[in-house]
Amino acid sequence: xxxxxxxxxxxxxxxxxxxxxxxxxxxxxxxxxxxxxxxxxxxxxxxxxxxxxxxxxxxxxxxxxxxxxxxxxxxxxxxxxxxxxxxxxxxxxxxxxxxxxxxxxxxxxxxxxxxxxxxxxxxxxxxxxxxxxxxxxxxxxxxxxxxxxxxxxxxxxxxxxxxxxxxxxxxxx
Numbered sequence: 001x002x003x004x005x006x007x008x009x010x011x012x013x014x015x016x017x018x019x020x021x022x023x024x025x026x027x028x029x030x031x032x033x034x035x036x037x038x039x040x041x042x043x044x045x046x047x048x049x050x051x052x053x054x055x056x057x058x059x060x061x062x063x064x065x066x067x068x069x070x071x072x073x074x075x076x077x078x079x080x081x082x083x084x085x086x087x088x089x090x091x092x093x094x095x096x097x098x099x100x101x102x103x104x105x106x107x108x109x110x111x112x113x114x115x116x117x118x119x120x121x122x123x124x125x126x127x128x129x130x131x132x133x134x135x136x137x138x139x140x141x142x143x144x145x146x147x148x149x150x151x152x153x154x155x156x157x158x159x160x161x162x163x164x165x166x167x168x169x170x171x172x173x
Contacts, residue, residue, distance in 0.1 A: 025065050028078065029058060040086045049089060057085040080140075087138055091120050094127075110160045118153040121146055 021029075033054065040050035061068065061078050071077055099112030111122065117139075124135045125146065136143045 021062070022065060024069070025062060028061075028074070032078070032082075033058075036082045039082065040089075043086050043090050044093070049093070053086050053089040054082070056089075057082040060085065083138070084140065087120075091123055094123055095119060106160050106163075107157070110157055114153055114156060118149045118156065121149040122153045125150055 036054050036057065037050055040053045041047065044050050044053060057078075060081050068074055068077055095112050098108045101108040111119065114122065120139060121135060124130045124138060125132065130138070132143045132146045135146045139146070
């Protein structure tokens with residue numbers, strides 16, 4: 001029923017030693033892991049979600065470690081990765097929460113169906129009331145790109161409003 005994935009010598013992948021990590025990466029992990037976990041826990045609210053986000057961030061940092069080491073401000077760049085991963089994780093949670101809500105006109109499920117970038121911009125800009133400049137900083141895009149995604153999201157959400165208000169006008173006739 002299941003394929004045997006063990007090597008011919010009987011050792012499974014779990015029993016093999018993990019690949020060694022660069023020593024400077026391990027030091028960076030030890031120095032930052034606790035603070036980054038607290039940051040993630042604040043926004044994500046559960047230990048499991050915080051651990052998942054920090055783990056994802058460190059995997060991304062490790063994937064780009066050699067390039068990051070050549071940059072003048074390693075701490076700032078790795079912090080930006082952690083911040084982006086935590087925001088991405090939280091926005092994913094918000095998407096699920098909004099999709100489950102019902103306000104009678106279908107706005108929340110429609111928000112949940114927006115493309116990722118449009119959803120992120122709408123939540124940060126209109127639900128959390130962040131300025132365009134702050135949204136652009138968080139997402140690593142220009143303010144004009146934030147405005148573009150807001151405009152495209154409004155275009156996608158317009159039929160929800162048209163359907164609701166069109167139905168009300170017909171009811172009053």
